[in-house]
Amino acid sequence: MAENNIPTVYDPQSVEKKWYDFWEEQGLFHAEVDVEKEPFSIVIPPPNVTGQLHMGHALDNTLQDIEIRWRRMQGYNTLWMPGTDHAGIATQIKVEEMLAQNGLSRYDLGRDAFIQKVWEWKQQYGGRIITQLKRLGASCDWQRERFTMDEGCSQAVREVFVSLYEKGLIYQGNRMTNWCPRCHTALSDIEVEHEEQPGSLFHVRYQLEGSDAYVTVATTRPETILGDTGVAVHPEDVRYQRLIGQFLILPVIGRRLPIVGDAYVDPSFGTGAVKITPAHDPNDFELGRRHQLPEIVVINPDGTMADTAGKYAGMDRYECRKALVDDLKEQGYLVKIDEHLHAVGHCQRCTTVVEPLVSKQWFVRMEPLAKPAIAAVDSGAIQFVPERFTKIYSNWLENIRDWCISRQIWWGHRIPAWYCSCGQTIVSREAVTACPHCGGTVEQDPDVLDTWFSSALWPFSTMGWPADTPEVKHFYPTSVLVTGYDIIFFWVARMIMMGLEFKQDIPFKHVFIHGLVRDSQGRKMSKSLGNGIDPLEVIDQYGADNLRFMLITGNTPGNDMRFYWERVEASRNFANKLWNASRFALMNLAGFDENHQPAAAQYTLADRWILSRYTKTVTEVTRNLERFELGEAGRALYEFIWNELCDWYIEMAKPRLYNKEEFDQRATAQYVLWHVLQNTLKLLHPFMPYITEEIWQHLPHRGVSIMVSAWPEPQVDMIDAQTEENMTVIMDTIKAVRNLRAEVNVPPGRRSEVVLQIADPAMQALFAANDQYLRTLAAAEPVVLLSPAEPKPENAMTAVVSGVEVYLPLKGLIDVDKETARLNKELETLTKELARISGKLSNPGFAAKAPAQVIAKEQAKAREYEDKRLAIHERLAYLASL
Template sequence: MDKTYTPAEIEAPCYNRWQSGGYFAPRADLPADAPNYCIMLPPPNVTGRLHMGHAFQDTLMDVLTRVHRMRGERTLWQPGTDHAGIATQMVVERQLEAEGKTRHDLGREAFIERVWQWKGESGGFISEQMKRLGAACDWSRERFTMDEGLSAAVREVFVRLYDDGLIYRGKRLVNWDPVLHTAVSDLEVMSEEETGHLWHLRYPLTDGSGFLVVATTRPETMLGDTAVAVNPEDERYKHLIGKTITLPLVGREIPIIADDYVDPAFGSGCVKITPAHDFNDYAVGQRHGLPMINVLTVDARIRSCPEIVGADLLAEPLPAHYVGLDRYEARDRIIHDLKQLDLLEKIDDHKLMVPRGDRSGAVIEPMLTDQWFVDLTREQQADGRPGGLAAITRPALDAVRGGSIRFVPENWSNTYYQWLENIQDWCISRQIWWGHRIPAWYDEAGRVFVGRTEAEVRARHGLDATVTLTQDADVLDTWFSSALWPFSTLGWPESTVALQQFYPTSVLVTGFDIIFFWVARMVMMGQYFIGQVPFREVYVHGLVRDRHGQKMSKSKGNVLDPIDLIDGIDLPALVAKRTAGMMQPQKARAIEKDTRQEFPEGIPAYGTDAVRLTFAALATTGRDVRFDLARVEGYRNFCNKLWNASRFVVMQCEGQDTGLGDAPVTLSEADRWVISRLQQVEQEVNQHIDTYRFDLAAQLMYEFTWNEYCDWYLEFAKPQLKQADEAAARGTRRTLLRVLEALLRLWHPFIPFITETIWQRVAPMALPEAERVESILARSFPQSDAGKIDPSALSAVEWLKQVILGVRRIRADMDIAPGKPLEVLVTQATAEEGARFERFAELLQGVGRINRVQILPEGAAVPEAALALVGSLQLHIPLAGLIDKAAELARLQREMGKIEAEMTKARAKLDAPGFAERAPAAVVAQERARLEQFTQALADLQRQKERIERL
């Protein structure tokens, strides 16, 4: 083995071996009744790049995939990407903009061709990055939500739902992006608190008896008001319910209504109701049968004539001097006009949540538009057939309540229930060009016909060539196609072998933020079209945050790129990356300053395994992950420790008899101890993986590898390898190799590259010819064997460790050189412990540097000595001649002086007037804890000083 562990040199060869060897595909050599295991990769956007959330999630999925494959299960990790309708269209439109063109210059067909061209050239970047992370997906089965097979599945689902009465077209209120000119889902709307205003407007009572004051954050929408609402219990306004006001600037007479939605304590207790421009107002309007008046165009400008829905009202033109104005320009002019008419009561500063499109950054406008919807709310359709909640939503609720699907952690099931129990119909249409075009056609009279193709529509409805049909221009919401992902990727609607084998899938690994938008919809669609749940378990992980607990975002400049952690990045490049695209120079300078402080030398190359192990070790159930580079550094050191320990084992065993033949083998107690501990670790690791406690599995293996195998067993092995008894030496070599080989298999799903590389050197010496394979991935995942656990060896070696640790504590306390041989006097030893001292004499000398052990009879005098306790056993180390008394007392005095100075500072801070009251509680507690630590350390040094003075 190379002297130095160099991740960059081993990772690509390992991945090439796995991929070329077909190790990522479901094993074809398994019996027909072998268990099946399947994970669906949540399809990342085709425009995407690997970020920390992807890397975290992909690491956990890869661990599960590799474990189950090594357990002998027919395993599939299904990869693929989402066409990301809005995001992808924006990317290509920006390219056209740089060329001085728009998509309308190209036309729809040419634009779509341009998007496919971009996808072919740049759309697979995230898949390549996943390979850098070690993802063991079956890339031969990679799918794309716009590929031919998945597109056919989308059309099939749309047509069937339409035929079943569960898809309809209607005019409803949706999130509207006035820049992209499309409806967007709630997930594509980011709401953040911003500083705005609350305008208090006077609405005159029609009878001339006064006015009502309404408070609003969006005065421009008053042009579409259809009522003023008050709380029915508000004594101030009860007498006005049923009367009308005359809408200022427009002159429309609108009613005063009573509704519990109104909070009497907000503003004046009177609320303007604009059903076509506010979701809450829309609900009020539905309850009271109010008309909906849309006063905005698709780009959020004032219409010349309002669009009226829900009432037979005359659509009178809006005041001409507002027409064509942007909504904010109209706001300013409306406020000016109201002020001129003395109808502006006051303006207050106001904090409010402002919804913005995550792609365009534009403020989202609730807009009344014609859209396609999936009906998720009706219990029964008009003709008596089951539909809505009974057909789609109810089974999705029952699947979790009945235990067919289990959430991990279980509390996320409550979030799932809450959303489904308060569900609204799903708007599935988008007004863009890139995506699955809605399979609906219109004739010249506006009648709608739905079918898989235009030819099918004509055949189903008897429409000959003389009837002109025009396909709907909208495309489907990307969540519609991704809701089919668990079965469409497996070949549905065909009854493929893959669909039979891997559906339902085993587990979905996902973040909590898309339980609403993706998880529940997959359950609905899976049960409706396949008759089974899409997965048995849903493992919900937390978000990756920075080391301070802040959400990573480009605007905060705290984003880390997992590839940069793997390969390393210098400081100038890191600063440039974090400040790229920053429009505010002051903010860019602040981010640069923070970056230089946190990463003064940039980020070193840690390698993939250290990054993966960090993610796994931080994956506590359901909690957000605080990602700290200090942890990555620590796990990089662990990988180095594993490499060096393995190199030692290889050097000791290469060219030697490692017990593979017929020669006798004797196992020492230390050999039997480490084999026993391995069995215990294997059992617990398997349990932790099965319960998705990746953190506990990683911690357990870390402690066993570093503390027990490397720090203890390798030290025990060194003297054993030198003994004359060849059978015993052979037993130690065999144990060294076989425990290491099992340990590498145990670690492999977590740190695949280093384990594969080391295993290639270890396996030929550790395994008989019949068990040798080409890759560690073809070996089995370790399973505990209770028959290999030796309780007596466990007990004896744990006792031996405590004896050695007791002696080491004395060495540290007395500042005795680690290599100096010591004499140990023992009192209160049992007969069994006396026998152990004899059996372990060689290890006590070689590992503990204990030259001589003398067991004193009961009542024997003990010279002045340092004492350590191991249970009731007492270890005495005579100090005479071991230390320079004067020098040691002087050293202790210096240490005590330093501690006393720190205690004085801590007391002064705690005693300072007002410190305990003004400082944060955590700071005060920390200072008190420091003082307690100093006090304890001083007492320990004082006792040590007194012992030395007695010499």
């Protein structure tokens, strides 16, 4: 038998590193291909190599770890593939900031030397988040850790790029992109964060050519006026129909602008006339292409005004805005300026306001790839959990735009395209040293691919593709993807498209979507608000298990959750409850033989009840895990462990465990307690791996670790509805007695007579056979059973429970005078408090100045005090009648 001397207090810090090291040393996270076993695989959403653990990571990886640990215990061949993303822009910024401290830029080093510096930085700092994930308890197969720029992933990226190019699905062209003037690169949509901020809406009038009439337009970015090449109206707008085909004169510049009709224009918004700047607005770009309008770039990539801006050339874009507005006002073109709250895009990495710019970039043609991806979800081959995200996914894909995949930075997968002075572009899987057309020298495209391009291949590139490896054959497609709803479009959809295109199969069967972890006020955690909570600080203070359990309980798929320190405390209380119960069990297992299972006749009512409740808990937890209702599974375990196992069964079993004279009774209680506890620990292990391993290792057990022990299977023959019903009546009776004793302040250690009057003969027999539970848990001595014909006891408090009349005779139990004095004193205190609150609420100054929630709180307190006063009056009246 294992040791039974666990410490009196559970200390996570002394346990967690010990067991994590043990699991790694034993190779328990590692999976080899085994065709005899059914695979279950997850690829980790690769955190940025620059990152450190935040609460979103903690939630996301806890969900994955629960899935993996559960399936591992069920006997699946489980692979949780870990890795990190090279995070092109973010990593480059980190290294550039490091160089800037020494007065250097990347250009001072040159491309090759700079890339070497980035690799050095990655080696030094890039593993930080992996270490932090380990502290959380993540049971990834670290022997297989991947990086989006390791050799295998790089080969996959090049194969995909060239294949798509050969199919005409990758092309180069001048199109609208999000551009960061600070990072000097195009950005993907997810790299742009939109923030609501106050601004101005400038109303400017454009004169109709050859007329004194004007058309007024409105813009939040006056500097883009310099790039206007048209004005659009709705073709059915009666105000402007007659003007379509005519020209307006651009203020200050004097350029002729055609008036075009386009159904895109909303006649009800603003003046119904929209200025068109095709080179500086994504919607204008599309509209301009439809009407063959020129694209005039007036803002440079660094945020200054271009030569095409005339006298404003060289100015910063905001400096130009001010100067142009002054000129418009001076020349009489500015009609008015309104305050305007609007969403402004900022670079996710450096917070610079993003500029929509037309530039020459590489794009993926998305529509042909999107159609199979829509069909895969429509057919049910891929299922979103919750299902409501299916519509969001499909809507985006049905309206998808081509994907800009080139970035003007140095860190990343360099685009495998080479240019020759003869005009040829060569795209190749292998490095090109000379032009195959003219033999001339070639130069590789300086741009790199969007980070999301390589992560779109993650489910199969991490397993060795494009080689047809055993891992790809066995573990692909993966079983489930766990991720937040904020990257359905940018990552999930692209993985599905790439998996279908290059593996002719879905990349995963389920997409398990979770929400964000917000602060206690419901706000998104952010550096600017200073409301972020470091998971590592929570782990240092409370342990990883308590953080994990807090994140899971009360959380439903797809919904945001709030972080409350009180809930972490509640998780710690739960862990302590389990620890203390387990410590009690271990102290009372001396002489226990796990191979000796009692005969059914040896089980008491309490034994049969807890075995039935345990069996139902196994079924409920497993069913909820299969439905991805992890929070409900955690809730079921919490209620079973706290309420049923600890508060009821262990207390009921104590007399038999303490009675060393009755060997069979003690052995039966030991067996049931051991059986239920050790299997309940298995159910809890995926949620709280450390404390369950620590306790399980001290219990009698087989196997090296709880994490590779068998997941409990429900023994349906142990479910006993009648036993549960009988035990419920007994427990309700015990609670009724406790409440009656509490009402008259009977000391917990003082035993008291309890009288039960029961009409049903079967119920009479039940209590006659099991009155020891009332003696043990309600301090009842003696327990007197009466038939309906027998007289009720006098001077007794009473309650009714499921056909049982419960009486607590008061004669000799309490000192009536002393209890009356105590109640009168409590009544006096309540009356004073009620008067104080009533005075506050009736004070006009308080009512006028206090916040509504404060007033409501005081009103609720007044009602509570009044209810207590009424209850005391009733109790005093009752005592007076004795």
